[in-house]
Amino acid sequence: MSDTVLRLEHIKKCYGDFTAVHDLSLVVPRGSIYGFLGPNGAGKSTTIRIALSIYEPTSGSIEVLGKPSALEVRERIGYLPEEKGLYRKMKARDVIAYFGQLKGMKRADAKRKAVEMLERYGLGANVDSKCEALSKGMQQKVQVLASIVHSPEFVILDEPFSGLDPVNQEVLEQVIADLAKHGSTIVFSTHVMEHAERLCNRIVLIAKGRKLFDGTIPEAKRTIRRRVILETSANPEQLARLPGVSGVEKTEQANRYEVAVADGARPEEILSACFKGGIELSAFDKNEPSLRDVFLKLVGRADAAEVAA
């Protein structure tokens, strides 16, 4: 069995004069939880649709579960699109079972599994409810369950958290964790960094159809320098002379400064220097950069590059 679940090589997708995806290559390793991150309109959904062979790429090649087309292995893939919907007049159980059957399950097995899943994820009382009678959050849960009822080895969830309240977001995180525990490889797209940071072990960051980063989360965080954030009404420029500090920059927020710290340097020494130097602090943040910081930095850089171009 190959270690690669999805391989995209030099994918390009054009709609007339508009290029939605530029020369995108990536590899999704088996067993990973892989985040597709990017702002709205970045090309995440187009890339996902190409990966699923719903769209043909303008150029480039794909390999899904060892095959050149996802349709050849469709029964081994689960997919939840960004724009979600259900047959309004069908019962929750039936709609999940129908999508299970389309993925190769036998009718009786699909129905049984649908009931099991609805009960497991808190919809046991709605097994026979028509979809139109369910709340929006419940409908979204049913859609998620419909996409994974056949226990796929590769699951693609496009913006699965959008529109869910915090309670249902937790349920969905549980669903993803359960899938990973059973060995499924999961790709999900989001522009909410906190979900990606909590769940993913690899991410790809896309903006304006181009790949900006592909790797693990620690690797992503290393793309921006270590820093300490200070909030003070005094001038902290003197800190730049400390060993292990490569510079002090004022941020866009009033009285906030970013102190660049070299690898191996200790932030506590900066705090100590502040006390000794009479720099009165109202805030001191030595936490490592979040994925959100990485995102803003990389996407901002991509925007700047486009403006320059």
Place this chain on the structure above:
Amino acid sequence: MKYSFLVALREYLENVKTKGFWIGILLFPVLLVASIAVPRLLDKYAKPTRNFCVIDASGEFIPVIDAGIQADYEKRKSRAAGEYQEKLKGDPNLVAFEAPKPTFRRVEIPEEARDSDPEKTRKNLKPWLTGEKKILVDGKPEELFALVVLPPLELSVSKGTDFWCINLADTALADVMEECLRDELRSRQLVEKGIKKKDIDSINQTTVKFQSKDPKKAAGEEKVSDTEKYRQWAPVVFVYLLFVAIMTVAQMLLSSTIEEKSNRIVEVLLSSVTPWELMLGKLLGVGFVGITMLVAWLGSAFVVLGHFTEQGDDKARIFLHLLVSPGLLLPFVALFLLGYLMYSSVLLAVGSTCNTLKDAQNFMGPVMTVMMVPLLTMISIAQDPNGLLARILTWVPVFTPFVMMNRMAGDPPMLELVGGYALTIASVCISIWFSGRIFQNSILRTGQPPKLLEFLKLARKG
């Protein structure tokens, strides 16, 4: 194919589970029973005896009119008695014969309306004719249906003879009176010419009745039966059914496609099935819904007509015979399938480009207008199934299924029969291919529906 079958099964089950589908199914036999039984019941119980008055300036013609009305009633009574005797053969326990109600009854002009001047009498009768006042018949107030005004009659009764009535549609009374007055005046003239009254009555009994014969039939069997006369018109009923059935199921397909598109289900489906598999599944599923509907309609028609046939209804017997005749039933089923595939694939393509039913309705206008043509021409084609109109429309692919059905009574030439079917099959293949390309390229499309020319571009895209 497995995936198409699953899509088809869902389409079928979801459509046949709806209340609307079953109401449509059950409404058909109800309407059929109503169309046979209601006119009968109305004729028997609800149709009133028409009361009329006569202003006869000469005073000579009232006995003639009374005799004419009586003769007409006797004729109806005799026909009803004949039908009763026929029914009695099939059902010896039939209730006793009940003579029909008189259709027309002459009543005297009400006292308060009478005047020595006929014109004033006529004017005075206006409140009775407009329903403001009632006349008394055997002590009961009833409506005055009509007033007949007869001037002194000579050779012609065309001038000054008026029939006053607010019901413009029912001319039966006027017809009966015209006939009896015409016979009376002719008789008088013949008497003046020296012919004896007895001879005139005898001559008036002379009738001519054509026996229709078909030169295409074998010698000795040329006689045209009632069944064959009705058969000439039966295709019209089948064309109408074809239209209703195709329209009903094609609309189902359109709304189900738009539901999948507007509810964003289609993208999940496309991760499991190809656009072609999806389209084929939908065509098959809804096609079977149509077949179920037709089987239910034909089955219920069979039961209803069988029931009325047992009751001795001649027309029901003839229609039952026509219903089960392979010459009409088989083309009907075949042309339904072909017509359905042609029109529904077009509507499927239209549905795939629209995000809402409102968008689709804009395209439905032209499609419906085109589909009306076979309905507008079905009577003309039934009258002349091998005429120029029928022959031209046979070769217009969008009309061929309907026109071929329409022409079935006329035994069209083999070339046109085979050509018509071949053209329809070819049109269906082209229509499915063309629509499939549009479906494939549009099903995930959002935003404004395409303009007419853009459909061609969508079909050309790979």
